[in-house]
Amino acid sequence: MRTIYNCHAHIFTNQCVPEQFLPFGLIRFLSQQKFSQKLGRLLNRLNPRSNDDIFDRYAAFMNIGNYQSQQEIFNLLSGFYPQTTKYVLLSVDFDFMDAGKSPKSLLSQIEELAELKKDEHYRERIYPFICVDPRRKNIGDLVKEYIEEHHFAGIKMYPPLGFYPFDRGLDEVYEYAQSNKIPIISHCSKGGIKTHAKMSKQIKSHPKTGVEFKNEDEVKLSFAHPDNYRYVLDRYPDVKIDLAHLGGGPEVKNYLVTPWYEETEKSWFSAIIDLIRESNNIFSDVSYTMHEYELLPVLSVILSDPKVRTRILYGSDFYMVEMDKSERAFSMNLRSYIGEDNFWQIAETNPEEFLNITA
Numbered sequence: 309m310r311t312i313y314n315c316h317a318h319i320f321t322n323q324c325v326p327e328q329f330l331p332f333g334l335i336r337f338l339s340q341q342k343f344s345q346k347l348g349r350l351l352n353r354l355n356p357r358s359n360d361d362i363f364d365r366y367a368a369f370m371n372i373g374n375y376q377s378q379q380e381i382f383n384l385l386s387g388f389y390p391q392t393t394k395y396v397l398l399s400v401d402f403d404f405m406d407a408g409k410s411p412k413s414l415l416s417q418i419e420e421l422a423e424l425k426k427d428e429h430y431r432e433r434i435y436p437f438i439c440v441d442p443r444r445k446n447i448g449d450l451v452k453e454y455i456e457e458h459h460f461a462g463i464k465m466y467p468p469l470g471f472y473p474f475d476r477g478l479d480e481v482y483e484y485a486q487s488n489k490i491p492i493i494s495h496c497s498k499g500g501i502k503t504h505a506k507m508s509k510q511i512k513s514h515p516k517t518g519v520e521f522k523n524e525d526e527v528k529l530s531f532a533h534p535d536n537y538r539y540v541l542d543r544y545p546d547v548k549i550d551l552a553h554l555g556g557g558p559e560v561k562n563y564l565v566t567p568w569y570e571e572t573e574k575s576w577f578s579a580i581i582d583l584i585r586e587s588n589n590i591f592s593d594v595s596y597t598m599h600e601y602e603l604l605p606v607l608s609v610i611l612s613d614p615k616v617r618t619r620i621l622y623g624s625d626f627y628m629v630e631m632d633k634s635e636r637a638f639s640m641n642l643r644s645y646i647g648e649d650n651f652w653q654i655a656e657t658n659p660e661e662f663l664n665i666t667a
């Protein structure tokens with residue numbers, strides 16, 4: 309029996325998300341209103357020609373965030389896969405994004421995951437990752453505690469929430485990760501959530517390249533840029549990092565439509581592929597990005613490169629991807645397109661290497 313590993317999934321409830329942060333804040337507000345359950349349907353009727361359109365998908369997404377516990381959300385996720393499937397569960401630290409307080413802090417989010425990891429019904433099926441932010445005090449100690457005492461399997465990072473991955477506040481984390489072969493998954497696309505803080509006052513130019521930023525958005529985008537990891541790799545050449553999402557759908561499209569000359573900036577997708585080729589332990593994952601049919605051919609082609617083939621991980625970005633595709637549609641579309649050999653390479657072989665699982 310083979311094992312599918314979904315290397316990128318989230319099960320935090322909307323209680324973990326700050327109030328000013330849309331769409332989650334909106335979801336929590338709506339969930340308190342009587343009409344919320346029917347909202348998706350209602351909106352859907354405004355566009356009678358659609359079947360499975362954006363409003364239905366949003367309704368699905370909203371409903372999941374409203375579940376009471378991470379355990380319930382996990383049960384929903386695991387219902388889409390064979391029983392033997394295993395899951396990397398990524399916590400997210402929303403505490404420093406300047407969007408207000410959330411009912412549950414990162415600490416209670418990870419405590420809940422630790423409880424799940426203790427439960428014999430879940431223990432073997434889940435790989436919780438602890439989210440790090442250099443602005444959190446004693447982050448190195450927290451990582452050690454959760455990995456050594458609570459059996460977390462790795463480290464999650466979300467730079468667009470307001471820091472560079474080469475921030476020296478993360479040195480202890482990288483040092484520990486490199487010497488213990490602990491895998492790191494870092495958000496690496498232009499989309500997703502971003503800090504609400506006014507960063508342009510604090511940061512006027514890129515701290516390494518010196519390139520000046522024109523506006524707030526440029527600062528926030530620069531946090532997630534794949535080339536930032538070159539500075540991390542200079543100091544920690546063997547650290548194992550999954551630069552998630554292959555740079556994101558728009559950047560894979562950018563790669564498809566833009567010719568490349570020496571002086572033009574590469575797409576984030578190309579920047580990630582280059583890093584994979586040049587370094588020891590850089591991975592990427594297909595989560596969210598590969599829900600778009602038109603991008604699947606690119607995935608098929610890059611999997612023919614012998615090095616890249618060993619560095620791509622299957623993951624869905626549950627339940628964020630619910631905004632665009634159901635979990636089962638995501639995995640079925642991808643698996644049928646790339647074929648069984650490629651599928652097991654990215655859904656079993658590569659994850660076992662990434663997670664240090666020996667058969």
Ligand SMILES: [Zn+2]
Pocket residue numbers: 316318398625628
């Ligand atoms: Zn994610």
